[in-house]
Amino acid sequence: MGNLTLVSPALASLVAVCVLLWARKQADERKIGSIPSVGSSGLLEYYTGGWRFLFHYPEMLAEGCEKYPGRVFRVPRVFRWDFTVAGTALTQDVVTAPENVLSAVAANRDASSLQLDFTMGPELSTNSFHIDVVRTKLTRNLGKCFPGIRDEVSCAFDELIASDGTDWKLVTVLPMTTKVVARTVNHVFVGLPTCRNEDYLDLAMQYTIDVFLRAQLISLLPFFLRPIFGPLISSRNQSVRKGLKHLGPIIEYRIEQEKQHGSDWPGKPNDYLSWLLESVDINDERTAPDIVSRILAMNMAGIHTTSNAFAHALFDLTTHPSYINALREEAEQIVEEHGWTKAALNKMHKIDSFLRESQRMHDNGPFAITRQVLDPLGFKFSDGTVVPYGSIVNVTFRGVHFNKTNYENPDVFDGFRFYKMREEPNGALFNRHMTSTSLDHLSFGHKVHTCPGRFLAATELKTMLAHLVINYDLRAEIEGVRPPDDVFGIVIVPNGRAKPQYISPPGIPGPDMTLLSLAKLWDSGR
Structure with missing residues (x-):
């Protein structure tokens, strides 16, 4: 009887939670029932479909973009649409909705793939001065930083490829990039010699993987359990401790130099760490752990988004090798005339x-933009569709980058697509540079964020591309085969095992099949 007495309240609580979840689900369904869904919109699909997304x-x-072009549709996730x-x-x-209506910050903190509050710390969104430093001081100093x-x-x-100049070498692209x-x-961030310290680089590269993987685990929990288990799943504290081992003494040294010699102390490095320290109040968040x-x-x-983009570009280049000579000729001519x-x-x-x-053709995930609805009345789109308070709204790359109204033959890779636009009669008004954002190119987002x-x-x-x-x-x-991307949930990355090959200098004849086979065997046995 004692065991039964203990089990009954627990069972009753579990039943109550299930009933509440079901009731909430039914209420949400009544609000959003007119919005089409991918797959069935029934109760079973709400849960089974949520696991399909992984x-x-x-x-x-x-499927949603094809069935519902130019519309809002819903896709089941675990515990939500x-x-x-x-x-x-x-x-x-x-992109034009104000932050207090559709919030990027709230989406990152509470419901996105980042689970920011748990994986990285809430202070990064409540006081995001580190982002302002990138937008202002880092961008303004790029010319001065370029030699480095x-x-x-x-x-x-040169170190990672380490070719002797006489032979082809197989290189696994993504780890290299x-x-x-x-x-x-x-x-740019912390300068020499730290930027070449292998232990520090391992931390910097692993941090992103830890954040995304642990955020995915946290996102599988019901919302009311995340504050309990989120901090336990997160590796944030361990990462900061490792970072302090490398950066803590440097930070303390720079703060001490400023105290003794002023803000422009002799030998002060012109790097992101210095700009960060300049941008915070010494009595506020100017502590080594926060920095x-x-x-x-x-x-x-900055690491994985850029390295993924470059790996995609290399796969495109080796899949379409006819571009190599044209890119080489342009780079050589400009460097000869203007230097590096x-x-x-x-x-x-x-x-x-x-x-x-x-x-345009490849992205780091399916979503270009993610927002959370903060208006208690929901968010109403220009076509009359209303999504309820608390919902997550995503803009998908595919619905924009592969839209035939935006691009001719959008499914075909055309490496000089934007170069040809520049050469058109109205090319003087060209606004499709790599860093330009627009409603038809969202790789860097658009508008406020x-x-x-x-x-x-x-x-x-x-x-990197010009050097290569x-x-x-x-x-x-x-030859001619582009390795398939790796996919897990909303994370899409270039194939981490694929190996284009490199030779140095250009013009050495390619290997015959015997040499290629030996190279593969040698590489796989390293």
Whole structure:
């Protein structure tokens, strides 16, 4: 009887929770019943469909975009519906809505793939001055930082490829590009020698993976359990402790130098860490743990998105090798005339176009924009569709980037698509640069929450691509075959196991099949 006495209240509580969830689900269904859904809209689909998204979300979104072009449709997630926008007009509604109506901050904190409050800390959204520093001081200093960026790109590629100049070498693309980007971005963030410290780089690269994976686990919990188990699942504290080992002494040293010699102390580095320290009140959040948290956050924003974009571009280049010579000729000519400068990059129009087209065709996830509805009355789109308070609204890349009204032959990769637009009679008004955002190109977002680091990302990507095509030949492991992307939930990344090949210098004859087979065996046995 004692056991029964203990079990009965627990069972009653469980039943009560289930009833409440069912009642809430029924109320939501009555509010949103007119909005079409991918798959069945019944109660069973609400739960089973929520698990489908873990492995089939791109297909679910593609189905929605095809069935409901230019409309809002809903896709089941675990414990909720996601409302997805496909089409330019409705995208305009989202990007122009004020923050207190459709909130990017609330979406990131409470309901997105980041689970920001638990994985990275609520202070990063309540006081996001680290993002303002990127938007202002970092962007303004890119020209001064460019020699370091160029040097790090060159050194990193030479070390990681390490070709003897006489033979092809198989290189696994994504790990290589991630390491190059991690070194380059941290040259700007924290400078030498830390940007080449292997232990620090491992932390910087792993941090993003930890955040996304643990956020996915947290998002599988009911909302009322997340405050309990979220901090236990998160690896935030461990990451900050590791970061302090490398950055703590540097931060304390710079603060002490400023106390002794003033804000412009002799030898003060011109890097993101210095700009961060300049931007906070010494009595407020100018503590080493807080600064480390923000540098890790910017590593998360800057490493994997950029390295994924470059891996996609390399796969596109080796799948369509006819572009290599044209890109090489442009890069060589401009570098010869103007040297390796930030201004020279701006003249590499074909490289700019190729990278922008690769971004259009491939993305780091299915969503360009994510917002949460904060208006108690819900959010009403221009077509009359209303989504309820608390809902998550997403703008899907596919509904914009593959829309035939936006692009001719949108399913076909055209590396010089935007270069040809520039060459048209009205090319003087060209506004489709890599860093430009618009309602038909959302790789960096649009309007208020446009990616503040896009100028740094574009500088890195152009420098990396120009360096590679000048100094190396490239070819796919399997000619003409682009490796399929890896997908988990809303995370889409380039294939992490695929191996284009590189030779140095350009022009060395390609390997025969015997040599290629030996290279594969050698590489797989390392």
